[in-house]
């Protein structure tokens with residue numbers, strides 16, 4: 001079963017630690033993804049929403065997944081399981097280095113994730129230490145930090161899925 005790591009980057013202005021509101025494993029954060037059927041190549045017309053807190057049982061198996069869906073075109077069934085514990089906040093240092101932060105790992109059966117849509121439900125800290133709630137559903141964010149007397153913004157958001165492999169390093173499970 002292929003495993004995909006979703007990572008993201010953005011230009012942060014006077015902000016750091018951009019992450020979902022309750023941290024990288026926020027149980028309620030909605031991941032909106034476009035999925036491609038591995039059998040016929042059909043792409044879901046609308047993004048499908050996955051959250052860590054929603055689990056369904058797999059038909060004909062004892063396992064569970066965060067999504068079980070049938071391809072509307074060929075009828076083939078697929079599933080996606082989210083693997084928490086791999087995400088990291090996007091810091092100002094990472095942003096300045098144009099580097100990405102890992103967000104979530106997805107184990108996919110029958111579907112390949114090909115697109116990601118940022119939603120509401122993020123947070124970050126300004127350089128003055130003030131916490132901000134951030135809505136990324138319009139693709140960017142801009143406000144003024146009264147405390148630090150500086151503008152704050154998030155722009156040039158990018159998300160990317162990459163095939164990774166499950167490995168064991170010093171007794172820890174890593175995906176790279």
Ligand SMILES: [Zn+2]
Nearest residue numbers: 037040071074
């Ligand atoms: Zn299909």
